[in-house]
Amino acid sequence: MSSSAPEAPNAPNVPDRPDDVPAGAAVSPDGASAAEAPSGGGGLRERKKRRTRTSLIDAALVLFLAQGYDTTTVDEIVAAVHVSQRTFFRYFATKEDVVTGFFDEHDQWFADRLRERPAGERPFTALFETLRMVLKEIADSGPEDAERFRRIRRVLEAEPALKAAQMARYERTEGLLARIIAEREGVDPVTDPRPEMVVAFYSGATRVAFEHCAHADVWDPKDIAARVEAMVDVASAILRDWI
Known part of the structure; x- marks a missing residue:
């Protein structure tokens, strides 16, 4: 070296x-x-x-x-x-694990919290309520953790080389969340596509929310949480009015 x-x-x-x-x-x-x-x-x-x-x-x-x-x-x-x-x-x-590994830990924490959501909660609600918990945890964790989150988001948005790694992470996480939703709903994810579909809709909505934050130069976890909250309302309206 x-x-x-x-x-x-x-x-x-x-x-x-x-x-x-x-x-x-x-x-x-x-x-x-x-x-x-x-x-x-x-x-x-x-x-x-x-x-x-x-x-x-x-x-x-x-x-x-x-x-x-x-x-x-x-x-x-x-x-x-x-x-x-x-x-x-x-x-x-x-080297890319330095960036994506941070979110791998949060993905696992997310999965653990999703399993703990009330049994009667609808899948889409359970996913977004868990996301709120994760964002609040980051926002409340102190200035160093919040700054780390901000820097990682900026690196991810700025570096095309990390896009493939991010997509691979999304795939892994979506598969895990679909299995958890299937367990919660008592269905077989192999034969029932609904868990995979609801997770895909959730993931798409959150990606749009994070991308909008990046384009608006919003990096603070509390501001991101507020914008994701607004996106939850939009997603709910889409489910009600467009689907």
Whole structure:
């Protein structure tokens, strides 16, 4: 790995390497090397791993927005966080995973919350109520998480190279949500197309909402949530009046 990678602009949560940590050692964002991390239980270890992962995401996003996704290298990302390539690939299989992985976590959280919706709630309502919960969680999670969400949305909208990865993620998520809706409704998704269709309608409506936000230069999670709320009303009217 080249040691002459350009220094990244200041990024949130990016640690400095302590002088006594050998080059190439994985460093958690609190400054301790992975080898020297306290053994205070799996909970502490997992928190350190999550902070390191978040530091890599934040540094990558700063670089992507400053100089472009295609021209940013993994070498530059790890140099900004003072960790090795090996550490990077411990968390991400590819560079694009830095961006799409953030939403993979939210997709899983979404699926778990959808399963918990009231049993009598109609499928379309359950999907949108779960989305409201996810957006509220992001909006209420603090300025750093909200800024991270904003940066990721901007990178996704600006980089055509990530469109294919996003479409693959949509396919995976829609399949999972259709299976959950089928379970909730007690139908077989193999022979009954309704779960897949209602999820497709929901996904289309949310994509339109997010695209409208991007075109209007709206990135704040609370503003996005308000616009998605308005899109829910439009979608409901379409179901009532156009279908």
